[in-house]
Amino acid sequence: MSQKTCRFCKTVVVDGGYHSCAGFKEHLKKVGCGPWWVEDMPTEGRNFDTGAYRDTAEGKPSFYKALSPKVLRRYVEYLGENRKQSDGNMRDWDNWKAGIPPNVYADSGLRHAWMTWELMEAGTLSGKELEDDICGVLFNYMGLLHEILKGEEDAGN
Numbered sequence: 001m002s003q004k005t006c007r008f009c010k011t012v013v014v015d016g017g018y019h020s021c022a023g024f025k026e027h028l029k030k031v032g033c034g035p036w037w038v039e040d041m042p043t044e045g046r047n048f049d050t051g052a053y054r055d056t057a058e059g060k061p062s063f064y065k066a067l068s069p070k071v072l073r074r075y076v077e078y079l080g081e082n083r084k085q086s087d088g089n090m091r092d093w094d095n096w097k098a099g100i101p102p103n104v105y106a107d108s109g110l111r112h113a114w115m116t117w118e119l120m121e122a123g124t125l126s127g128k129e130l131e132d133d134i135c136g137v138l139f140n141y142m143g144l145l146h147e148i149l150k151g152e153e154d155a156g157n
Contacts, residue, residue: 081132096143096146105147112136112140115133116134
């Protein structure tokens with residue numbers, strides 16, 4: 001593929017790639033390309049070497065940047081370790097989605113947070129017990145947030 005430079009904004013564009021800048025939009029209006037689609041064309045975006053174009057990522061959530069695969073893996077391992085019920089049966093992975101009262105989540109989350117705090121105060125900054133308590137905090141407060149968001153959806157908010 002060859003590269004060209006936009007004559008309106010001097011951006012390098014791969015031949016055949018989509019490009020739209022304010023100058024290009026003005027040019028299209030002058031040559032009679034209908035305002036019905038020119039008005040909606042983005043003025044900024046990402047042109048890739050392959051010729052592909054995507055709108056900017058600005059204002060969009062970046063799960064890749066916001067989350068840690070190591071933390072999520074350890075959290076899911078914790079959930080797997082805690083699927084066994086007191087009667088010996090294994091609960092489904094998504095059993096919690098059936099609904100747990102918010103005060104139960106809050107109480108259990110606070111208990112795990114307290115245990116995390118005690119371990120850290122005692123100088124424990126690693127190990128399975130500390131990781132399990134942190135995962136317990138995550139589980140309970142994510143479950144609590146799930147119930148809050150579910151309640152808002154049910155209420156039509």
